[in-house]
Amino acid sequence: MIKTVNLTKRYGSLVALSNLNLEIHEGDCFGFIGPNGAGKSTTIKILATLLQPTWGEARVCDFVVGYQSRQIRPLIGYVPDYFGAYEDMVVQEYLEFFAAAYNINGVERNKVVEQVLELTDLGYKRDAPVDGLSRGMKQRLSIARVLLHDPKVLLLDEPAGNLDPRARIEMRELLKELQRMGKTILISSHILPELQDLCNTVGIIEQGELIYSGPWTDIVRKARGGMILHVGVPDDQQVKAASLLSEDPNVESVNPLDTYMEVALKDGVTDYSFVPEKLLANGMKLRLLKEEEVNLETAFMRLTKGMVQ
Numbered sequence: 455m456i457k458t459v460n461l462t463k464r465y466g467s468l469v470a471l472s473n474l475n476l477e478i479h480e481g482d483c484f485g486f487i488g489p490n491g492a493g494k495s496t497t498i499k500i501l502a503t504l505l506q507p508t509w510g511e512a513r514v515c516d517f518v519v520g521y522q523s524r525q526i527r528p529l530i531g532y533v534p535d536y537f538g539a540y541e542d543m544v545v546q547e548y549l550e551f552f553a554a555a556y557n558i559n560g561v562e563r564n565k566v567v568e569q570v571l572e573l574t575d576l577g578y579k580r581d582a583p584v585d586g587l588s589r590g591m592k593q594r595l596s597i598a599r600v601l602l603h604d605p606k607v608l609l610l611d612e613p614a615g616n617l618d619p620r621a622r623i624e625m626r627e628l629l630k631e632l633q634r635m636g637k638t639i640l641i642s643s644h645i646l647p648e649l650q651d652l653c654n655t656v657g658i659i660e661q662g663e664l665i666y667s668g669p670w671t672d673i674v675r676k677a678r679g680g681m682i683l684h685v686g687v688p689d690d691q692q693v694k695a696a697s698l699l700s701e702d703p704n705v706e707s708v709n710p711l712d713t714y715m716e717v718a719l720k721d722g723v724t725d726y727s728f729v730p731e732k733l734l735a736n737g738m739k740l741r742l743l744k745e746e747e748v749n750l751e752t753a754f755m756r757l758t759k760g761m762v763q
């Protein structure tokens with residue numbers, strides 16, 4: 455549905471995107487994660503046909519950005535990370551205005567506007583001035599606007615940015631509904647745990663380079679590298695336990711903390727039954743044994759800190 459091949463964008467001497475190879479399939483919800491200035495908005499603007507790549511290729515629904523932008527535009531809905539000013543316009547007029555711009559007229563226009571108002575839960579605000587809406591409502595209205603022409607692909611640049619927790623949950627529910635409707639969604643965000651719940655695939659970008667792309671569960675596994683265990687024994691046994699475990703050939707390192715030890719296993723070691731066996735055989739008590747949880751957020755930190763090659 456979306457494919458980029460060696461996509462590169464320079465702004466003067468600044469390389470904003472460097473040989474980006476992305477693939478997003480139909481029905482995917484792809485989370486595009488990266489720190490400020492990583493190149494997310496640049497990628498999204500290219501896919502939205504608003505920017506030309508310096509070299510490389512971007513395709514949307516098999517049409518090439520730049521050469522076939524006219525064919526791409528009806529198929530996409532692009533929500534930028536800002537909301538323009540619309541003075542003296544109420545919500546319904548705003549949507550009717552954009553529906554007209556998409557050449558949706560007459561009875562069909564009324565029907566479509568009603569549908570998107572209902573879908574985005576903005577029906578009760580139809581007569582409210584757009585400029586007076588809360589940030590969360592404006593974000594939902596931006597999404598309502600790009601749904602009018604029923605696009606296959608949604609390109610959403612930080613739709614949950616600066617929203618309060620309730621508005622974020624509402625946004626997430628709306629995006630899940632769009633996913634159920636079969637839309638292919640690319641969403642950029644800094645809010646990692648939210649993407650964990652929403653996206654089936656994730657791309658992590660840093661300084662214009664894609665560090666990882668694939669199912670987020672896979673990324674978490676890769677970021678994990680060697681498994682880390684939290685092992686707790688009584689305080690007076692910790693020194694001996696640390697020494698015993700660090701001698702084991704399965705163990706990479708032992709890091710004693712206040713109430714437990716972090717035991718890093720060597721890459722590929724997943725069976726840690728030797729830990730309780732060894733400790734109990736040496737007369738120790740095991741108070742805690744669990745795998746360190748690696749979620750999308752910790753994976754992101756590890757990957758972008760270059761902790762995983």
Ligand SMILES: Nc1ncnc2c1ncn2[C@@H]1O[C@H](COP(=O)(O)OP(=O)(O)OP(=O)(O)O)[C@@H](O)[C@H]1O
Binds near residue numbers: 465488491493494
């Ligand atoms: N029009 C422009 N002219 C010059 N440099 C630009 C322009 N647009 C973006 N850049 C630079 O390109 C790099 C990538 O910017 P981009 O906005 O794509 O990053 P981003 O990942 O979306 O960041 P953020 O999360 O802050 O929105 C940054 O260094 C930015 O300063």
